[in-house]
Amino acid sequence: MVKQFLMNLLLAFIWVALTGVLYYTNFLFGFAVGFFLMWLMNRNESDHRYFTRVPKIIGFFLYFLYEMIKANIQVAYDMVTPKFFMKPGIVKYPMNAKSEVEINLLSTVISLTPGTLILDVSEDRKVLYIHVMYLKNKEQFIQQIKDGFERKLLEILR
């Protein structure tokens, strides 16, 4: 995993050195070319994890951007219209994430989505306390995060 990533990075730098243009677009293109070459060479080997993981990371990033923009528009609409539509509340969220890295990334992602804010993590690392701005239904909210952010994040990390 790490070895393949370093190899990919090295190929990207070789591409930059050969073309002699150090723009970020050129670097990204070199990275893509290196990824494609490594995918071609790796087809007969058994370990394919790196090649499924990189598209998943990009997909997660795009999904996060989409959720963030959607929630931002909702919050912004509520802010500039005179009437409040909010139903704030603090929700106990039982999480599947176990290790410190997983909990850290999950809470960062939840905190950065508008409308939700992490208040605290319990001592035994089983639940998160989340402050939610638009709480229609507790079970529905928990299910939404479980199927969205948490499942995608754990697929990448595990």
Next chain:
Amino acid sequence: MTAILIGILCTIGALAILIAAIGILRMPDFYLRLSVTVKAATLGGGLLLLCAAFYFPDEVSVTTKALAIIFFLTLTAPVAAHLIARAAYFIGTEQWKGTVRDDLAGMYDKETHTLGSGKESGGD
């Protein structure tokens, strides 16, 4: 083409920061203020920095610095928000009257500030 992209990103970023400023004035309680401010400020600052990176494409140092600032901004802002909100809950900051649910009530140990999960005795 790049100019149009920069214009769009700059406008969205500035609007996000403006809405955060309005939110500080209008929101009814402390947690909602915090919740609105942290996200919009991160998004707005990140978009403006991204514009700077697009505007100087042939200066590598500007691009790398802008990307590094965005990275550390997204890494640290949620931690700060979490600590401020936690401290506010300890000293008993009031919540808005429209609050519909509070699962955190009574979960803190008053002396040691350790937080239970409500699952210690439950058999799952």
